[in-house]
Amino acid sequence: MSEPPVVVVVGGWASPFVTRVCIALKLKGVEYEFLQEAVGKKSELLLRSNPVYKKMPVILHGGLPVCESLVILQYVDEAFPVPSILPPDPYRRAVHRFWAEYADAKLHTGLRTMRGMVGGDKADAAEQVSAALRQLEEALAECSGGKPYFGGDDVGFLDIVVGSYIGWFGAAERIAELPVLDEATPRLAAWASRFCAYEAVRDLMPDADRLVEFGEVLRAALAAAAANASSWP
Ligand SMILES: N[C@@H](CCC(=O)N[C@@H](CS)C(=O)NCC(=O)O)C(=O)O
Structure with missing residues (x-):
């Protein structure tokens, strides 16, 4: 067994x-x-x-x-140290952790606002997300040293962190009808296609259309929960 x-x-x-x-x-x-x-x-x-x-x-x-x-x-x-995803050099590890925290701080709420999961102006949120992506475009150039990934020749920690939002980029674009990855972030757009085609990523990246449908189900569930809570004595 x-x-x-x-x-x-x-x-x-x-x-x-x-x-x-x-x-x-x-x-x-x-x-x-x-x-x-x-x-x-x-x-x-x-x-x-x-x-x-x-x-x-x-x-x-x-x-x-x-x-x-x-x-x-x-x-x-x-x-599970092999293959490692964080760079071996302590300074580079710190830099990758910095950008990972930056990505979470700047992308998550903006994308949720664009998807209508929280209140707020979708166009303002799209501008905040775009500004963060322009910054990450520079971080990609710096961290990759001209190689295909943030991690260099191979997918690493920072690729995984930023890459986990790619399905959401597509869903947010569709719902808000505003661009996320555009001509201001060409390096990041090419990286995103490469990342999604990567063997360990391909079957795990949520499809944007499915995320749009899921957003509707989730919004309805959250609204029902709020209505039930407010009808309590
Ligand atoms: N900082 C956390 C964020 C986790 C998070 O926000 N998870 C969401 C799903 S995307 C969740 O569990 N939400 C339920 C809730 O907020 O009650 C992490 O990196 O794990």
Whole structure:
């Protein structure tokens, strides 16, 4: 009888934070079990494993929970060191971590606003996302040193972090009817196509049309939850 995988990912297929963890595990050839969270309802396992933030993803490695996607990626890189995704040089590692945090700080909320998941002006949000991508265009030139990926010759930590938003770029463009990757970011646009075609990424990158449909389901679930809450005494 084969052993069950020692790594379990608790999350949802549409979350960029979850996608990046799955990509890292696949790139490292680590088998994992994926436990899909239901829309609008958090599982006991998620709540128990991430009692502080109650957010996905969480991974369980040998039963031990690790939370927060950037922490998980770094944990996975240490627990399964080959092939490594962070650069070997401490200074370059720090630079890649800096841009990873920048990407999360600048892209996530802007893309959610463009998709209508939170209130706010979609055009303003698109401008903030574009400004961040122009900055990341420069970071790509600097980190890659002219090679195909942020990580150089191969996909690395920063590719995985920024790349996990690519499906969302397409969904946000469709919903807001505003461009995300455009002529101001040609290097990043070429990198995005390369990243999505990469073997460990291809089957894990959520399709933009499917994300648009999912957004409608999620908005309805959140509205229903808010209506039920407000009808409580
Ligand atoms: N900083 C966290 C963000 C995780 C996050 O926001 N996850 C979302 C899904 S995309 C979530 O679980 N949302 C549920 C909630 O906010 O209650 C990470 O990097 O893991």
